[in-house]
Amino acid sequence: MSNRSETLFAEANEHLVGGVNSAVRAFRAVGGTPVFIQRGEGAWVEDVDGKRYVDYVLSYGPLAIGHAHPAVVAAIAETAASGTSFGAPTEKETALAQLVKSLMPSIERIRMVNSGTEACMSAVRLARGYTGRDRVIKFRGNYHGHVDALLVEAGSGVLTLGIPGSPGVPAAVTETTLTAPFNDLDGVAALFAEYSNDIAAVLVEPVAGNMNCVPARQDFLEGLRKLCDEHGALLVFDEVMSGFRASLGGAQAHYNVMPDLTCLGKVIGGGLPVGALGGRAEIMDYLAPTGPVYQAGTLSGNPLAMASGIATLTELAKPGVHAAAAAWTERLLAGLKARADAAGVPLLTHQAGTMFGVFFTDAPSIERFEQVEQCNAERFVKFFHGMLAEGVYLAPSAFEAGFVSTAHDEAALAHTLDAAERVFASLTV
Ligand code: PMP
Numbered sequence: 001m002s003n004r005s006e007t008l009f010a011e012a013n014e015h016l017v018g019g020v021n022s023a024v025r026a027f028r029a030v031g032g033t034p035v036f037i038q039r040g041e042g043a044w045v046e047d048v049d050g051k052r053y054v055d056y057v058l059s060y061g062p063l064a065i066g067h068a069h070p071a072v073v074a075a076i077a078e079t080a081a082s083g084t085s086f087g088a089p090t091e092k093e094t095a096l097a098q099l100v101k102s103l104m105p106s107i108e109r110i111r112m113v114n115s116g117t118e119a120c121m122s123a124v125r126l127a128r129g130y131t132g133r134d135r136v137i138k139f140r141g142n143y144h145g146h147v148d149a150l151l152v153e154a155g156s157g158v159l160t161l162g163i164p165g166s167p168g169v170p171a172a173v174t175e176t177t178l179t180a181p182f183n184d185l186d187g188v189a190a191l192f193a194e195y196s197n198d199i200a201a202v203l204v205e206p207v208a209g210n211m212n213c214v215p216a217r218q219d220f221l222e223g224l225r226k227l228c229d230e231h232g233a234l235l236v237f238d239e240v241m242s243g244f245r246a247s248l249g250g251a252q253a254h255y256n257v258m259p260d261l262t263c264l265g266k267v268i269g270g271g272l273p274v275g276a277l278g279g280r281a282e283i284m285d286y287l288a289p290t291g292p293v294y295q296a297g298t299l300s301g302n303p304l305a306m307a308s309g310i311a312t313l314t315e316l317a318k319p320g321v322h323a324a325a326a327a328w329t330e331r332l333l334a335g336l337k338a339r340a341d342a343a344g345v346p347l348l349t350h351q352a353g354t355m356f357g358v359f360f361t362d363a364p365s366i367e368r369f370e371q372v373e374q375c376n377a378e379r380f381v382k383f384f385h386g387m388l389a390e391g392v393y394l395a396p397s398a399f400e401a402g403f404v405s406t407a408h409d410e411a412a413l414a415h416t417l418d419a420a421e422r423v424f425a426s427l428t429v
Contacts (some may be wrong), residue, residue: 004048005036015213029397030381035388040067042407045393053393054412056402060240060395061209062266064325064354065315066354066407072270075311080305087298092306099313100278102269103249105277106258111287116240116265117145120203122150122287122295123261126277127201127234130286135195137202139182139232141211141369144238144263145205148173153369154210183216183367184207185223192231201234201261202227206251209241209401211372213350213357222258228260234283240265240275241401244313246352248322254353270312272305297363321406326353328413329404332357335417343424345379354404372399382427390419 012019020026020034027034036048043066045055054226055067065072079092087162097110098284113119123148124136136149144150148169176196180187181206194197202224208214228235237259239250244267252262261279268274278284287295316322333349333356340347346362359366360376360383387394393414396403 003033003104007031008036008048009033010179024261024395024397024400027396029399030384032385034396035393042066042068043409043412051391053391054408054416055393056404057395057400058403058405059271060266060400061245061355061403062269062271063403063405064244064267065164065270065312066405067271069270069311069315069407071311071315072308074202075307076272076304079307082303084304085299085302090301090303090306092303092310093301096268096306096309096313099310099317100264100276103244103313104252104262104278105249106252106260106280107262108281109284109294110276111284112277112306113275113277113295113297114273114299114302114305114355115145115275116263116347117147117275118297119240119263119265119277120150120238121147122277123203123236123238123263124201124285125288125295126293127236127261129291130283131200131232131234133198133200133233134176135198136176136200137178137179137188137191139208139369140179141182141206141214141372142203142238143210144205145240150203151175152177153179157360175428181187181368181370182211182214183220185220185227188224188227192227192233195266196231196372199231199233200313201236203238204237205238205242205258206354207242207246207355207401209355211369211399212366212375213352213355213401214366214372215246215253215350215352215366216255218255221255223411225257225259234260236261236263238263242355243267244316244322245354245403247326248317251352260278267312267316268309269305270308272302272308274302274305274309291326316406324351325404325406325408326351328358328408332356332404332408332413332416335413336420339417339421340424343421343428345427346423354400356404358402360398379427383423386423386426390423392416392419 018026037045038048039046140153143154151166152174242251243264265275286293348359350357360379
């Protein structure tokens with residue numbers, strides 16, 4: 001069988017670091033050669049050999065309405081024909097901001113940026129500037145992009161590659177970053193007891209998507225809100241993944257816990273590079289030009305990205321659309337669980353709207369990063385490669401969440417579950 005991916009990967013390795021532009025894509029955690037994709041349509045991607053896969057990666061979350069949705073393609077093409085970037089205000093920036101605000105009521109003011117990393121980096125600077133305090137609390141296994149100060153016990157690629165933090169991050173930079181176990185309020189309370197007057201913000205992924213998929217406990221988020229209020233710290237939700245996925249209004253709507261600041265990315269760009277930071281006007285107005293905290297970007301609010309985001313959110317916000325994709329996700333997980341049970345493979349599943357996780361474990365529940373680490377990694381690798389061979393594209397790491405789009409239909413479900421039945425059976429032999 002010809003395999004153009006192998007040839008292309010060998011060539012890519014001559015020119016790109018590790019053959020990729022983002023570490024997890026290199027398949028280091030699962031071995032083998034990354035699949036080179038040549039096109040996507042709806043729920044499916046096609047590799048360079050013409051093999052088709054049901055896609056649960058969806059560019060690691062952004063494609064909430066599937067690949068090459070006609071409304072997104074048209075919006076991008078139409079916008080591009082009038083120019084791609086101006087470095088001046090355009091109407092589309094306000095339009096996307098209004099759309100986001102209509103879905104996430106905790107947001108009064110927004111700053112568009114170019115990635116989730118930038119959103120989190122700016123959130124930390126703003127929280128420090130606004131409160132006049134230096135320390136931030138983050139959680140073990142939560143990932144907030146490759147921000148120096150936040151590359152401490154981070155999830156995602158950092159976990160997969162087993163790098164604790166990263167060389168190149170000076171100790172002085174992470175000195176003010178405090179960490180606590182996810183879903184453990186006592187740990188946070190202890191940090192507040194020790195550093196009360198110096199904690200600027202608590203950053204949390206309300207649905208952790210970089211340690212597989214682990215939703216926060218309701219009482220954990222409510223407790224964080226209370227602790228932040230008591231100690232004058234800002235609560236920052238990193239909804240780069242959970243935004244418009246955990247529910248249409250993100251995790252904050254699902255849990256009904258309102259953060260002071262929200263980091264966004266992924267879905268708001270519909271597959272083009274975007275991030276955003278939003279929150280209470282009084283805090284957001286601390287950013288330049290209204291406030292003293294500096295923040296800027298040549299391509300921030302880029303017209304193509306705004307057009308793609310507007311088209312994506314407009315489609316997703318139509319009545320019943322997000323709910324239908326979440327219901328589909330529920331059927332997927334029920335189907336996977338039933339087939340795993342039938343094959344005698346212990347499996348735990350988590351769902352948060354259109355985000356999901358599967359864990360090869362017989363543990364009754366998973367709430368913390370250490371428990372994710374204890375899952376059967378060998379089984380995940382076999383499952384991953386088995387599904388890939390069957391035409392189902394999952395993230396090449398047991399620490400990444402899975403994603404569903406509104407384009408995932410009956411055919412995609414049947415294909416996935418038939419594949420899973422054969423692959424689960426092969427795991428116990
Ligand atoms: N925060 C979270 C929760 C994320 O999942 C990610 C990316 N996976 C980021 C921040 C960083 O976003 P980006 O890759 O766009 O910089």
